[in-house]
Amino acid sequence: MACCCGYSEPIDTERVVVVAPLTMAAPIKVVVTGAAGQIAYSLLYQIASGAVFGPEQPVYLHLLDIAPMMGVLEGVVMELADCALPLLTGVLPTANPEEAFKDVAAAFLVGAMPRREGMERKDLLSANVRIFKEQGQALDKVARKDVKVLVVGNPANTNALICSKYAPSIPKENFTAMTRLDQNRAQSQLAAKIGVPVQDVKNVIIWGNHSSTQFPDASNALVKINGAEKPVPAAINDDEYLKTTFVSTVQKRGAAVIAARKMSSALSAAKAASDHMRDWFLGTGDRWVSMGVVSDGSYGTPRDVVFSFPVTVSNGKWKIVEGLTISDFARQMLDNTGKELAEEKQDALDVCKD
């Protein structure tokens, strides 16, 4: 029950020095890498404004980038101050991973080279995977053991796997890769096709790799039409579309944005990163979301690669949705993306040997 001064309980002013309203939790430390880059420029505001960890959770932001970007990062720090955000209790800009990861509860690993037109994301592997080896080692040394790590930098699934491998003291379940942008793209395509608001479509799945082999799967998706829930395949009534145009549009959306913008998706990537981490911290209810997680072999997928599955989240723990029927078409798609992930893993391990 709130009392007249706005605090949740009456305060004994003899004993307590109040520096923040008692309804506020203690601040959590959150790191964003690649903090001087494109995605971070949209993401930082979302984190600091309360959209990710909730309107009652203050955050202390650790911003990591490489030494030559410290000047640019200074400008970002100025802008964060100029936002005058009540939940932002402090900012630490740094080029030192061990300083950046110290005691963090959440890590957005964005910093990595983006692809240019004509490249596949796995072409970034040799350049980027070493970053995730080094950052895994730093997380292992200094982060909280319950840190939730979201890898955004490409190739995201394999980078997340490598990061986890080099942070053996942190549970594997705490490392995830972002396929939420693909999920959001898929949901948006389906909503437009059916002619409903995007929030009325749910349970579309992204299986596998955040690459052009991913399988956007609408076979279990539901849509609300005139207040009643209906399977998406019945609402669209065009299996050929769902197996071809829908799949390839989502698979190639990143490349389409690069062709148009000459730079890769950033606004939508930041929104997806916020969605992913918010759902991981605050839960999903019975809604399914897609996350790249270390595979336990569910649905006949290769073990020990970071594979995107449908999950639900409660109490900060994700759980793979079980018992879905896999059609022959889906089987082929899952096998194909799983094979690519197994190959990427081998390539990444070879790079990390040096």
Ligand SMILES: NC(=O)C1=CN([C@@H]2O[C@H](COP(=O)(O)OP(=O)(O)OC[C@H]3O[C@@H](n4cnc5c(N)ncnc54)[C@H](O)[C@@H]3O)[C@@H](O)[C@H]2O)C=CC1
């Ligand atoms: N998983 C997904 O759905 C998506 C992933 N991406 C990927 O996210 C990554 C970042 O994209 P943008 O922000 O657009 O790139 P950007 O080039 O604008 O920014 C990247 C930043 O990372 C920094 N950086 C490089 N090495 C670093 C290191 N070792 N430690 C810390 N920072 C480092 C760079 O200096 C730069 O400031 C790319 O790999 C891109 O392909 C982009 C969109 C969606």
Ligand SMILES: O=C([O-])CC(=O)C(=O)O
């Ligand atoms: O396409 C890219 O390189 C960036 C990305 O991962 C995406 O937009 O999905």
